[in-house]
Amino acid sequence: MLSSTEFALLRRLATEQSAARVPSIVAGVVRDGELTWSGARGTVEGTPPDNDTQYRLGSITKSLVAAAVMRLRDEGRLDLNDPLDKHVPGTGFGSATIAQLLSHTGGLTSESPGSWWERSPGGSWDTLEASLTSDAVKNRPGSRFHYSNVGYGVLGELLARHRGTSWLDVVRAEILRPLGMTRTSPHPEGRHARGWAVHPYADVLLPEPTPDAGAMAPAGQLWSTVNDLARWTAFVGGHTGEVLHPDTVAEMRAVATVDEGDSWTAGYGLGLQLVRHQGRRLAGHTGSMPGFLACTITDSGTGTGALVLANTTSGPAILALAIDLITIADEHEPNLPAEWRPSEVDPALMPLTGLWHWGPTPYLLRVIPDGMLSLDPVRGAGRASRFRPLGDDAWLGLDGYYAGETLRVGRASDGTPTHLDLATFVFTRTPYDPAAPIPGGVDEGGWRA
Incomplete structure (x- = not known):
């Protein structure tokens, strides 16, 4: 990008890191399927992070799980209108459909019963299922949006039963490897940022735990880097490779449910969060786990996306920052229309x-x-x-x-x-052509004054 654009992007990132007191933060802008800018502020173990430094993705993991579920649908192994009971029988919420679980409209409780799952070692599927009694259903399926981490734990089990292996192995084989996301893993590998909580009234830090979430892991376990998350951002924008057909990803970006305001500004598709902002239609996902915040968002209309990763429990307005990066890139360097050229037509x-x-x-x-x-x-x-x-x-x-x-x-x-x-x-070809099979027929008198 132009040096003036790069400086504007870096300044926006630096302002957020300083004002929100973030130990370290990295970001990138993706255009036409490629990472075109990246920046970093703060330090990891004393040196600035780079595009290969891992941060925890949190709920962005859900979007990867959703893509694997959509592959099952495209293969004809399930229908999105199927009740869960058809694929994972015996739960207390089997009437919820696959589409409802994907879009958080299945009515399930937001968190798994017991201790705070994000800070506690997770158990097996059997343990999770046993904890989900009839009280696990908080709303009538299909009646409203109710964000459910539990729902994605369930979808992880669905993947495992269909493929005969763990949800993680499915996502690795069918999503990560084909997209070249070689630095995305369930636990930190190589250089990575430690998760911190920043004291609200003093400039001191507290380390956050990062246990394995067990059966809840499909809701937020994965770690990744700028380089890898850029590939996923491009995927959501339509550069899908051989993983999914672009029409399927467009279906994931389509509105399934929206907020309850008079004019919707936030919604959810099939595994993707949706945002309307100043005329833009954006799709992606945010993520938060103790010690980490993450965001990937893309405007499929302009082909520009942005991603942000930070190692802090709270503080930065990470979605607003990502949207601002997209806006800066598009305002400083708007895409030129594609050249028109004649093409072969049947x-x-x-x-x-x-x-x-x-x-x-x-x-x-x-x-x-x-x-x-x-x-x-x-x-x-x-x-x-x-x-x-x-x-x-x-x-x-x-x-x-x-x-x-x-x-x-x-x-x-x-x-x-x-x-x-x-x-x-x-x-x-002509209005109400009497020679065509128009329902109701055409008056014999024809057109008149």
Whole structure:
């Protein structure tokens, strides 16, 4: 980046470290899938931390677990609407669905019963399950957002049962290694920051414990580095490699539940926290464990993401800092639009393009990259959607009003496209074409004054 941009980013980081009294803090900016800036303040064992210094991720671990669950879904091993009982039978909350557990709407208690799990050695799944009596359900499943660390302990057990190995081995094999996250581990390895609590009224420190969380580990066990977390930030932004299809990650970023304000500013998808901030739609996750704070957040619209890792129990506004880093990067160096260039288009798609009408409302159908179609109203936003080919003149809606719906092309005997059938709505070349199979028919008198 430009030196002026780098200084602005470093100054923002330095201001937070100084004002919040953070022992050490590291951060990075990711653009177009690559780490383009990183910075650090404070010290680890007397020297500044670097991009390979490990910090604890806390609840960012949940997003990695969620990605592994989505792989099971994409393989057809489960449906997100399946009740938990279908995969982990015998619990006292088996009616909650997989999607509800992923989005914290399953109604489960926020913390595991017993002592504070983040500071206590964890037990086995059997011990955790035995502690989750009928009182573990605090809200009707699906009724509201209620953040549940326990829910992700349960999802870790689901992964283990499907793959026949531990949740950690699943995440290592299916997420970490393919993304090149070689410095992400359940316990610190090599150079790492120690977790500290900073006294609220004096500049002194208290070391925090970092026990193994056992069956609760899928909720917040992992440690990582700037370099590794940058790869995950890029993944959330859509650079998914062979781990998940970009459409699946977009599904994870989609809103499943939102806060209770008049206009939502925070929400949750499938394993990802969502934020609306000054016109931006951001997705990622924060993390906190005793001694550590972490954040990864990305704006898939601009392709810019940011990450922050700190070794303090509390103090810095870590989400606000990450959002500010994105904002600084985009304001100082806005992305140039991609150059337009002509591209190969299947000639069979050309007759579908142009003007279509839903009743009297005109729409334009265009061919867009990757052999997809875009259907947009001529005026205003309306029911705009993109469609992916399914074959045999069928197309799947990807977003907007028609997400998940099927568009089918009707043709004359000579193969000429005559109408589009989209979720029972019939689009025609002219408004209410009497030759098309419009539900309810067309008045024989036609249009009149």
